[in-house]
Amino acid sequence: MDLNLAEKVAIVGGGSKGLGRACAEELAREGAKVVICSRTEADLQKTASEIRESTGADVFVYAGDLDKYETIQDLVSETVNHFGQLDILVANSGGPPLARAATADEETWNITVQRSLLFFARIARESIPHMRAQGGGRIINILSSTVFQPIDNLALSGAARMGVVAYSKSLSEELGPDNILVNNVCPGAILTDRMLGNTTARANAQGISVEDALEARGQEAVLNRIGRPDEFSGLVAFLASDRASYITGTTMLIDGGMVRSVL
Numbered sequence: 001m002d003l004n005l006a007e008k009v010a011i012v013g014g015g016s017k018g019l020g021r022a023c024a025e026e027l028a029r030e031g032a033k034v035v036i037c038s039r040t041e042a043d044l045q046k047t048a049s050e051i052r053e054s055t056g057a058d059v060f061v062y063a064g065d066l067d068k069y070e071t072i073q074d075l076v077s078e079t080v081n082h083f084g085q086l087d088i089l090v091a092n093s094g095g096p097p098l099a100r101a102a103t104a105d106e107e108t109w110n111i112t113v114q115r116s117l118l119f120f121a122r123i124a125r126e127s128i129p130h131m132r133a134q135g136g137g138r139i140i141n142i143l144s145s146t147v148f149q150p151i152d153n154l155a156l157s158g159a160a161r162m163g164v165v166a167y168s169k170s171l172s173e174e175l176g177p178d179n180i181l182v183n184n185v186c187p188g189a190i191l192t193d194r195m196l197g198n199t200t201a202r203a204n205a206q207g208i209s210v211e212d213a214l215e216a217r218g219q220e221a222v223l224n225r226i227g228r229p230d231e232f233s234g235l236v237a238f239l240a241s242d243r244a245s246y247i248t249g250t251t252m253l254i255d256g257g258m259v260r261s262v263l
């Protein structure tokens, strides 16, 4: 399927590694010009040159902390300065700190609210005027399966991201007339640095090996394994394309069947 993303410009947050990197690479392979943002400049530069080499795409990097509003403002304005437009926003960043519901402290809650709730509202608010001016756009929020089913040491992930689900439903209603489509994509367990770190913490808490913890996590999926980032990025690229022109206001899982709820 040709997703026909040539002439499109995409921002991908958290784009140096993991899911963000896979999304940036997939969009670039489909012809989009891509801006990747994360905190560590050296990782960004390395990823950008690897994506340029594998896809031939134009990749621009912006180093900054997406927990900070100023970074978000600069990222969007630098993108438009550099490429002249913004069509696709993949709103992705680091995940919230590990925490339990009963004991999460003030600092952990504050970081979580900045990173896993306000970030999505801020980056959309900065991007929308550019998309409106161009007659349309795509906002794809990367959330988590925790909005469907809790994970032991990630209690605040679901708490904050449920807010994004409600927020983005309202946003999709407000932006429909502008042809800006808004959707959420929720990974289950996809092998990245963060997923490995979280699983290691759970393995240590349970006194089991990381290999056993990874295998047990994979067995929670009906496909009986953990996913790969390239199994995640295809849906994001599809949602960014004209082939997904009648999909908005939805929240989709990519979890190999891990979440057992009927809806």
Ligand SMILES: NC(=O)c1ccc[n+]([C@@H]2O[C@H](COP(=O)([O-])OP(=O)(O)OC[C@H]3O[C@@H](n4cnc5c(N)ncnc54)[C@H](OP(=O)(O)O)[C@@H]3O)[C@@H](O)[C@H]2O)c1
Pocket (backbone or CB within 6 Å): 013, 014, 015, 016, 017, 018, 019, 020, 037, 038, 039, 040, 043, 064, 065, 066, 067, 092, 093, 094, 095, 096, 142, 143, 144, 145, 186, 187, 188, 189, 190, 191, 192, 193, 194, 195
């Ligand atoms: N992988 C999974 O199975 C899974 C499951 C559920 C939810 N998620 C969610 O999906 C998102 C991406 O996770 P991932 O697994 O791809 O993680 P990852 O492999 O650790 O990659 C995270 C990326 O985000 C960047 N980043 C982290 N904090 C940032 C910040 N404050 N500002 C700017 N960039 C930042 C990192 O680079 P720097 O550190 O250099 O900034 C890196 O490029 C997270 O929100 C995570 O909670 C993932």
